[in-house]
Amino acid sequence: MQDNHLPALEIDNLAVQVVGDRAGRHVLENISFNLSPGETLCVVGESGSGKSVTSLAVMGLLPPDALRPSRGRILVEGEDILTASPSRLRELRATRVAMIFQEPMTALNPVEKVGEQIDEVLRIHSRLGRAERRAKILAMLELVHMPDAERIYDSYPHELSGGQRQRVVISMALILEPAILIADEPTTALDVTTQKQILSLIRELQMKHNTAVLFITHDFGVVAEIADRIVVMNRGKVVEVGTRNDILARPREPYTRMLVSSVPSLVPKPRGTLRTDIVLDVKALSKTYAGKRLFGRRRSIPAAQDVNLAVRRGEIVGIVGESGSGKTTVARCVVRLQDPTSGAVLVHGEDIAKASRSQLRPMRRRVQIVFQDPYRSLNPRIKVGESIIEGLVNFGRSRDEALSKARNLLDLVGLNQDAMHRYPHQFSGGQRQRICIARALALEPDILVADEAVSALDVSVQAQVLELLDEIRQRVGVGVLFITHDLRVAAQICDTIVVMQKGRIVEAGPAAEILIAPRQDYTRALIDAAPGRDWDFQNFRPLRSSVR
Amino acid sequence: MLAYIARRLLATIPVMVMVAVVVFAILRLTPGDPAAIIAGDDATAEQLEKIRQSMGLDMPIHLQLLQWISRLLQGDLGVSLLSGTPVLSMIGDRMGPSLALALGTIVVTVIIAIPLGVVAAWKRGKLLDRTIMTLSVLGFSVPVFVVGYLLIYYLSIQLGLFPVQGYRPLSEGFWPFAQRLVLPVLALSGVYVALIARITRSSIIEVMGEDFIRTARAKGATERIVLLRHALRNAAVPILTVIGIGIASLISGVVVTESVFNLPGLGRLVVEAVLARDYPVIQGLILLFSFVYILINLLVDVLYPVFDPRIRY
Structure with a gap:
């Protein structure tokens, strides 16, 4: 860091307003921070905090018909880009300020x-x-x-x-x-091992050209790895600015404390002893996707091969793996959303893998699923209460009975009962995921499959939903098959962890064993790549001597 | 790719056979007797029967079908019941004006509609966009023959800019040929310009919301580059699809337009043959149109990968 230098980027009292809103609603207010050449400044915040709007404002890329900077200055190497002409802005882009984006698939x-x-x-x-x-x-x-x-x-x-x-x-x-690189969640869509490579690549190029990096992220793990300084944002305002160790070890503001302590760490939580009765037994499950072609050769892709696992009553079994590992295929076969190619899925000894349509129907209620995206897994035109009772009514309960049960379930997942009469769009992501869980539990399943059920949620909400799942498991005794790409989340909630790679199980065992003493190289690589593994966020301290 | 085209061409055979059978059946089931039309009002029953025999209309229907299909396979579409001319040569003679009209319409449509759509998308919600979209509603709703007669009245009769009607082949010189095509092409293009301008606009607006558009802007690209290089090319596939459907539906427009402007093309031939119950001619024309329809669909499919490398066969 060269502090004697002119800052590469200086944001001074920036405010951004919604266009055409007479009330003058601001999405950003009083944003001030600066960024020196060679420095990595992480802007951290949950969804809606305004971190992406800040980055777009620096690029001059705010959608002109929606958002407008109303006050303040953004100085790029001393030049105010808020007063720059459109052609000057275009000149600056890619030459002085460049940006990389979250979704390399669509960028x-x-x-x-x-x-x-x-x-x-x-x-x-x-x-x-x-x-x-x-x-x-x-x-x-x-x-x-x-x-x-x-x-x-x-x-x-x-x-x-x-x-x-x-x-x-x-x-x-x-x-x-360019003097400034803005990276807006550039590794969020990538697997952990790839993320690690990209982060070190950005670091390497930054060192080479003394680039100032403004790194937008929601992931404190990544922050702990790369940040020199951190800006914490919430609801369009800067909550706190400080060095990495200030924020992670000695946060001043309650919001920062809450945010940091919600971050899951790789340290497995102590788990109680397990009951012994197996509710789900997956035996030699395989699924092969066959590509059909009229002429020419057929291609077949094995998505899952010879998968064996068991879930006991009240146990949370995590399937962990990168994209393409087959974890979602296994989840879908267990729920019979997909037909397994071979093998057995025994629920209380009954095989649902080969059940016919009519045999399958009564078995459906035994296994329920919660999906990744709570925004798309509830029908937007049906009231929440109706969504929850739909399954019960389908299985022959009376409407009144189902409704009273739905109210109890909303209590269980921590929502108010008047949620029954509202529509999904009136709830936040975390609340919707609670609704999805209530809906899945309505049928009193033996097995709850959670397919990346907390991946789309902010860390503070994620922590709450994880807590809820754990509590429900204890109270109801449901067995949970928890699919995740994030070892840190698995560490927080799973009794048992199954590691998958390329359709096969690499390693399986009690969570503490897998995370602390992995036997396979692949598991070790996953653990090494997990960002922020050196920090114990809940206790605001580094795990090893990694403080810079 | 070549294997794909070959497969698709092979697949046209059963389709053409079905078309042939259906056309044959429908024509025989509709009321009306070509022999009676030829023989005239005062013909006796015997004369009528003779004419029927000479035309093969007295044979059982399935034999007529078999005979027709076996000739068809030898490339013989039969002869006109009215004039005795081979159907194939009749179609050949009438092909010129229709082809000129159709191709002209496609070219004019693409040249006008795509820039209009791009401009409308660029000025989305502004006056220019709303003007273009309002005009396109007009283009949709006014029938071809109305546009045709209005053009004739104002541009030909009032201003004398173009001949009122008729057709000259290209062999008689480009100017007489083109001069007589301007109005029919304009009249027929209206609907398609409206359709394709709208689809271009909406496809581009959709693409403009994509992440890579933001990337292009972050590179410092001008709006012109963003629109033409990034948005338009990504919008090409839906536009191409609609152009394909448009060309296929052009056939009905050609029939009307040729009547309005008195062009001696296939459209007029259709009308004449239908009125006279000239079965072989109608059958030949419908087969031809079906084949063209299939070919256009194939052409559109083959063009997709040119615009989108993710599509492969």
Whole structure:
């Protein structure tokens, strides 16, 4: 850090207003912080905190018909971009301020070769000839550690993996060596091992060019890994600014304390002894997707192979793995949303894997599922109460009986009973996930499958929902099959952890054993890649001597 | 890719056979007797019977069908009941004006509609956008023949800019040919311009919400580059689909337009043949139109990967 320097970015009392709103509602107010060359400043906040709006404001990319900066200054190397002309703004983009985005899948134009998309930056901002540009791009692709740069240059985005696409986006952002790089959740959509590589790549390039990095994230794990300083935001305001250790170890504001202590750590929680009766027994389950083709060869993709696992009454079994590991396939086969290719799924000794449609129906109530996205898994046009009782009524309960049961369930998941008469859009994400859980529990299932059920939630809400699941498990005794990509979440809630990779189980055992003494290299790699594993967030202290 | 085209062409055969059978059946089931029309009002029953025999209309229907299909497979569409000319050569003679009208309409439509749609999307919600969209509603709702007669009245009769009616083949010089095509093409294009401008606008607006548009802006791209290079090309697939459907539905428009402007094309031939119950001609034309329809669909499918590399066969 070079503090004697002019700051690369200085935001001074910035306010952003909703356009056309007479009440002058602000989505950002009194935002002030600065960023020095070579420094990594993490902006942390939950959804709706205004962290992304801040980053778009710095790029001058606020949607003009929706949001408008109403006060303050944003100085990029001393130049106020709020008063800059549109053409000056375009000149600054990619040359002085560049940005990388959350979704590498959608951030690239799908119909153009990635080399040409990087080339566009050079065509807009430089006068280099064709051959020079190509050489520069190939050099850049090598700088971001892409093997076979020539081939990558001529690839379309869909031909690359998520990590490779993010490397392309980074190449595009950094090819002109901007002073400031804004990274808006750049690793959130990636697997942990890929995330680790991308984070170290950003670090490496930052060191090389002394770039100032403004890193937007909701993930305190990532923050603990990379931040020099941290800005905590909530509801459009800056709550607290400080060095990494200030914020993580000695937070001043109650909101920051709450936020930091909600972050799941990799330290497994002590679990009680388990009851012994097995409610779900998955035996040699396999699922192969067969691609059908009229002529030519058939392709078959094994999504899950020879999966064996058991869930006891009141036990939470976590299936952990990266994308493509087959964890969701297993979940869907257990609920029979998909038909397994072979193997057995025994619920209380009855095999639902091969049950016919009519045999399956009564079994359905034994196994219920909660999905990842609470925004899309409730029918938006049906009142919450009706959604909850639908299953009960289908299975022959009277309406009155079902309604009174639904009210009890809302109590159980910590929602007010008048939620019955409201629609899903009137609830927050966390509340909706509670509704989904209530709906799943209505049928008194033996098994609750939670497929990434907390992944879309903010950490503070995530912590609450995890607590709720644990409480319900104890009170109702339901067995939970908990699918997650996040080892830290699994550490908080699971009795048993099953690690999957490429459709197969790599390792399985009690959570504490898997997390503390993994036997397989893959499990170890996953644990090493989990961001923030060196911090015990709940207790505001580092786990090892990692304080910079 | 070539294997895909070959497969698709093979798949047209059963479709064409079904079309042939259905066309044949429907024509025989509709009332009306071509022999009676030829023979005239004062013909005796014997004369009528003779004419029927000479035309093969006295044979059982399934034999007529078999005979027709076996000739069809040899490339023989039969001869007109009225004039005795081979159907194939009749179609050949009438192909010119229809082809000129259809191609002209497609070209004019694409040239006008896509820029209109892009501009409307760019100025979304502004006056220009609303004007274009209002005009497109008009383009949809006013029938081709009304537009046709209005154009004739104002541009030909009042201003004398174009000939009122008729057709000259290209072999008689480009100007006489083009001069007589301007009005029919304009009249017929209206609907398609409206349709394709709207679909272009909505496809582009949809694409403009995508993340990669934000990426393009973050690179410092101008709105022009964002619209034309990133948005339009990504909007191409739905636009292409609608153009394909439009071309296929052009056939009915051609029939009306050719009547209004007195163009001696296939559309007029359809009307003449239907009125005269000239079975072989009607059958030949419907087969031709079905085949063209299938070919256009194939062409559209083959063009998809050009615009979107994610689509592969």
